[in-house]
Amino acid sequence: MSVDSLSPSHLKALGLLLEERHVTRAAARMRVSQSAMSKILGKLREAFSDDLLVRVGNRLEPTERARTLQPRLEVILGELEAMAMEVPFDPAECQRWFTFAVSDYVAQFVLPDLLCTLHTEAPGIRVSVITERSETVVEELVENRIQVASAMEGEAPLPPGVVCRWIGTDTFACVGAKGHPLARNCDMEGYLKASHVVVTGGSDKAGPIDRALSARGRQRTVALETSLFASAMEVVTQSDFLLTIPNHIARHLARRYDADVFPLPFEVPPFRYGLLWHERHRRDAAHTWLRRKFETQLKESHYSH
Template sequence: MSVDSLSPSHLKALGLLLEEGHVTKAAARMRVSQSAMSKILGKLREAFSDDLLVRVGNRLELTERAQAIRPRLEVILGELAAMASEAPFDPAGCRRWFTLAVSDYVAQFVLPDLLCSIHAEAPGIRVSLVTERSDTVVEELVENRIQVASAIEGEGPLPPGVVCRWVGTDSFACVGAKGHPLARNCDMEGYLKAPHVVVTGGSDKAGPIDRALSALGRQRTVALETSLFASAMEVVAQSDFILTIPAHIARHLARRYDADVFPLPFEVPPFRYGLLWHERYRRDAAHAWLRRKLVEQLQDSDYSH
């Protein structure tokens, strides 16, 4: 049996097997016998030339091939379901798995209320949060390793197929420990000489700052790079390091860590922030529902402004 000969029924069975990791449970959901599901699994293994599920102790685990197949399969099954029915999307009956790439700030402050709301309305939707990396996020969207990512404007052109929805505008500000000398008077020389913490993981917030300084023929002193806002603020709050980040994040973190916020001594253009996804999900009802919830949360959350 080859992949080309797989029927929609085979694909549905594969989706249930990968979701449940259990032949009996998958069989029950598909309303077939355990032996019938075992036979289907055998055909699927033959078609993909892979075990797909392997026994580890008392349970079955997905192989690497199965983990790679799963997000693509969910898209296909979603499209098949949409074609088979014109009924409105029902969150309560949806069973999907979405991976979101966001900064630790978004994960810690913006998303918790939303994730609770998603679970209440759509208990069958599973969400995985991974740390966003600006150098790989587009590739991960194209390859369907992630389904939604947060982004800021000015990180280069998007390739065909990647869709962006801007949800807000912001500028940059500096954060320093309470009573930091630069909080009283942040001039260019003081800013450049101060040791800087740079947050690089969450959409590379350093890029616009260093580009603006380069245009002026100047360069700051970067002493620490981290992918996490939380670790950056732990350092800033107990040292003379400073941090340059989006102003709305600066204000909230400064309140949380009892730090000072002060303006940059040079101009950096405002920027937009929003969400990225791949156009393969344009007509995917579950994905559209999820991203609508994300947009609403980014627009309404106190931590986004």
């Protein structure tokens, strides 16, 4: 088999294989069997006279030839998608798989309504949700391992190609058990003496707090890190531990768990929150439609304010 005989389907398969670096996941996204995708990979290797993907430990890694092909391949596939967009997009007929990286809070309280909308308006769109990849979310957007991410504004600038759509602005608040000694008057001494729970994953929730303290030459004691708001609240409501999180999340969780919310004893700059995606999807009608639905849900959900 030669390169000249490759079809658009072969190129799409190659793109998915290089993105996923996993035959089974690439097959699922292409809606073919694992054995069929393995055969396609064999034909691609023959056409390019290169292994393209080689096993390193427990995962597949692209060869140097594959790395040079990938950006050119994205351009070609983007042009093919643009040509396909000349046909009006019909969400009811769309058959796509998207991966979201979101916070535990968004997954629990915001996504259910979005998924109900998809079930009604676009039943062929499937969504995989990841909630514990805050450190690698930008890298995975660049590599197209995820297609949309919820995020809080951080210190580091976004790399070229990653687009942000900020939905709202918020500040931080402190959550403690009902009747917590600091609820009426949380001063710096009491805040620093307390043990703290930190929610990680989905975005940089702890970073702004510790940076603000560090700027004052202070440091808090973190007793527990968890990726789940539910587990954090269970600990907080049964102890004197404190949890410092975005104000809109603090208020909703405090009502749900019957906890107290009170101001921090120091200033932390307001931050923005919203969605991230890669510009490769700027002409992807399905991605644009889904992303706008997500944006609307974030703006209108009472859990976001």
